[in-house]
Amino acid sequence: MEDTSLTDRLERLGLSEKEIDTYLAILDHGEAKASTIADDAGVSKRYVYSVSEKLADRGFVEVNDHAVPTLIQAHPPEEVVQRLTAELESLGPDLSARWNRVTEQEREFEILKARATVIKRLRQFLATAEDEVTLSIPAKLLPEIEDELRETVERDVLVFLMLTGEESASVDLDRETPVASVVRVWAERAPVLFTVDTRLGLFAPYELLARSNTGTQAVTIAQEQLVPILVGSFFGNYWPMAEEAVVASPPPLPQTFQSFRHAVFAATRHRNQDVEVVATVEARPVHDGEFRSMTGRVVEVRQSLVDPVRSTFAVENALVLDVDGEQVSVGGPGAFIEEYEARSVTLDPLE
Numbered sequence: 001m002e003d004t005s006l007t008d009r010l011e012r013l014g015l016s017e018k019e020i021d022t023y024l025a026i027l028d029h030g031e032a033k034a035s036t037i038a039d040d041a042g043v044s045k046r047y048v049y050s051v052s053e054k055l056a057d058r059g060f061v062e063v064n065d066h067a068v069p070t071l072i073q074a075h076p077p078e079e080v081v082q083r084l085t086a087e088l089e090s091l092g093p094d095l096s097a098r099w100n101r102v103t104e105q106e107r108e109f110e111i112l113k114a115r116a117t118v119i120k121r122l123r124q125f126l127a128t129a130e131d132e133v134t135l136s137i138p139a140k141l142l143p144e145i146e147d148e149l150r151e152t153v154e155r156d157v158l159v160f161l162m163l164t165g166e167e168s169a170s171v172d173l174d175r176e177t178p179v180a181s182v183v184r185v186w187a188e189r190a191p192v193l194f195t196v197d198t199r200l201g202l203f204a205p206y207e208l209l210a211r212s213n214t215g216t217q218a219v220t221i222a223q224e225q226l227v228p229i230l231v232g233s234f235f236g237n238y239w240p241m242a243e244e245a246v247v248a249s250p251p252p253l254p255q256t257f258q259s260f261r262h263a264v265f266a267a268t269r270h271r272n273q274d275v276e277v278v279a280t281v282e283a284r285p286v287h288d289g290e291f292r293s294m295t296g297r298v299v300e301v302r303q304s305l306v307d308p309v310r311s312t313f314a315v316e317n318a319l320v321l322d323v324d325g326e327q328v329s330v331g332g333p334g335a336f337i338e339e340y341e342a343r344s345v346t347l348d349p350l351e
Contacts (some may be wrong), residue, residue: 013084018043022051023074026061031073048072059083112218115209121202121220122194123148129196131259133159134234136193138210139168139185149179156251158262160234160305162242164190165210173246181265182306184242192218193234201227235304236314244307253277254348260332261305263345264317268301272308276350279319281330283340291343296321296328297350319345 010020018041025040026032034048041048052072055061060080064071112118119141126133126148133152137145142163153159154177161180163171168185192204204218221227250269257263263279270277280295300320304311311317318338319330330345331338 026074033069108222110220118218125196125200126152129157131197134195136162138165139163139171150177178248181248183246185245186242195230198227201230256346264303278348280346281342282344283342286341296323
């Protein structure tokens with residue numbers, strides 16, 4: 001039984017049955033001639049020489065061909081084990097690197113079947129938000145992620161929240177600490193849409209979060225090429241259908257924004273409170289050219305983030321500046337309708 005177990009374990013190291021018989025015969029003698037090992041293992045003398053070279057390459061034995069006749073000596077088993085262990089440990093970093101690459105690819109798309117898992121992902125994603133969140137959820141779900149939403153707003157993240165379903169009309173949003181930068185309500189059962197910083201996204205049917213055991217599934221996305229599509233769908237298809245319920249106070253000025261939508265929101269809120277705003281943008285012409293600094297009074301904001309809507313199409317976000325008597329339009333990264341594309345915006349109150 002003991003020999004069988006030992007043979008099985010040596011087979012797991014890649015040794016064949018004859019190689020194992022030869023190696024065990026060498027171990028039994030410690031050191032011996034090829035003819036002696038051949039007799040004990042039941043193999044040819046030529047085979048012993050061939051196998052011994054392979055075993056020597058793996059550190060199991062040493063072939064002393066300086067002696068006459070040639071002697072084959074087994075290395076102490078503890079040295080063999082140490083050498084094999086070192087080889088396995090050296091594989092660790094490379095194997096882990098390849099495994100992690102596969103794992104990350106799998107995480108680009110994750111299927112979620114349980115309501116509890118979806119809520120867990122919502123909380124996890126909110127905790128990583130640094131710039132902007134868009135979220136459409138059944139109104140009845142709000143108490144389960146309300147604390148996480150407030151913490152996100154307190155980190156100066158711009159949060160657009162749409163509460164859907166019949167319960168949306170009766171949600172209590174009169175709190176000192178806002179649950180979102182803007183909250184809209186819609187009585188229809190809109191799908192769940194969730195994005196964080198245009199790098200993480202989640203999509204689910206309304207029923208998955210509104211009820212249990214629906215048999216439906218959610219999908220998470222961690223691809224920066226695809227998440228903006230969810231953002232566009234949120235603002236283009238669903239946000240305009242909802243009714244504005246709460247809008248947070250505008251951020252204090254002066255302030256610099258790397259997010260163009262955040263700058264548009266701030267400029268709109270201040271102008272709605274009759275505060276004139278000056279914008280200094282790092283921008284370049286949309287077709288070509290270098291980035292340069294440009295300052296002008298904000299004379300118009302085209303947007304549909306908050307009421308009153310002043311955009312010419314659903315997802316338009318643009319600042320119109322009076323620069324030395326000339327009006328120029330500025331959009332965010334990837335702008336093509338506006339004259340300029342901005343990578344940062346600093347807003348100051350007009351003195």
